[in-house]
Amino acid sequence: MSDDQTLALSGRQPATLFVISAPSLSRGALTRLEAAARAATPGPVRLIRLEGTEPSLVDALDAMRAEGHRRIRVQPFGVPFPEGLLTWLPGVMADWRTRGDNADTTLEMGPDPATDAGSLAAQATAALSRRARSVEATSPRLGKPGWADPPDFEFHLLVCTGPRCAVHGAASFTHLLKEELKEAGVFDRCLTTRTGCIYPCNRGPILALYPHGHWYRLPDRAAVRRFVADVLMAGGTADDLRFHTARAARTTPSQAPETTP
Ligand code: FES
Numbered sequence: 001m002s003d004d005q006t007l008a009l010s011g012r013q014p015a016t017l018f019v020i021s022a023p024s025l026s027r028g029a030l031t032r033l034e035a036a037a038r039a040a041t042p043g044p045v046r047l048i049r050l051e052g053t054e055p056s057l058v059d060a061l062d063a064m065r066a067e068g069h070r071r072i073r074v075q076p077f078g079v080p081f082p083e084g085l086l087t088w089l090p091g092v093m094a095d096w097r098t099r100g101d102n103a104d105t106t107l108e109m110g111p112d113p114a115t116d117a118g119s120l121a122a123q124a125t126a127a128l129s130r131r132a133r134s135v136e137a138t139s140p141r142l143g144k145p146g147w148a149d150p151p152d153f154e155f156h157l158l159v160c161t162g163p164r165c166a167v168h169g170a171a172s173f174t175h176l177l178k179e180e181l182k183e184a185g186v187f188d189r190c191l192t193t194r195t196g197c198i199y200p201c202n203r204g205p206i207l208a209l210y211p212h213g214h215w216y217r218l219p220d221r222a223a224v225r226r227f228v229a230d231v232l233m234a235g236g237t238a239d240d241l242r243f244h245t246a247r248a249a250r251t252t253p254s255q256a257p258e259t260t261p
Pocket of ligand 1: 160161162163164165166196197198199200201202204
């Protein structure tokens with residue numbers, strides 16, 4: 001008998017937190033995935049997306065512990081699951097156990113789904129068993145007409161919603177930022193783009209402001225509000241919030257490399 005079967009029979013089946021890495025997955029698709037995961041899994045189940053504005057891994061673990069679960073399996077879900085996240089997840093899980101009373105909760109990390117050749121073969125077989133749809137009646141197109149026109153904006157805000165910034169609160173940060181931009185009346189002057197990882201993950205939540213080339217860490221509403229007022233409205237640089245300036249913005253015209261005609 002396997003460990004899981006033994007646990008199920010003894011009533012100690014761990015709760016399962018499925019984690020997926022799919023930055024552009026729609027809400028509907030996410031809901032369907034969670035329903036499928038629930039149907040296939042004994043015991044309590046949650047599913048989160050590691051990027052974007054979903055509850056972060058830390059928030060989900062907090063919620064499951066608050067529900068009374070003291071043994072939680074974190075299971076990577078979906079193929080391909082990024083290798084970088086597979087190596088990052090155990091450390092975050094271990095860090096979570098050092099917070100508050102979380103050491104009373106056992107965390108387990110499930111295997112990479114891509115290493116199970118049998119399950120991959122079963123997925124391929126199941127996909128191929130379904131009818132394919134012809135595209136002969138579909139109009140040829142590479143995009144919609146409106147996709148040729150850049151929006152008119154003054155500030156380009158690159159807001160990281162990658163998995164590591166998500167652990168540092170990127171989800172609530174993006175909501176706060178949107179609220180503060182609207183409240184200050186500068187929302188329409190900004191092109192706000194959610195990005196994947198742009199590298200300084202440990203500083204999250206972060207944004208990069210262009211064309212200025214300044215990068216900011218904005219950990220709470222007060223910081224977001226000051227960024228909007230001092231930088232976007234008043235034209236300042238809020239140096240205590242800024243942690244980096246891009247090389248291009250540091251280079252004065254006299255330092256710029258000469259171009260050959
Ligand atoms: S996840 Fe945001 S900088 Fe890496």
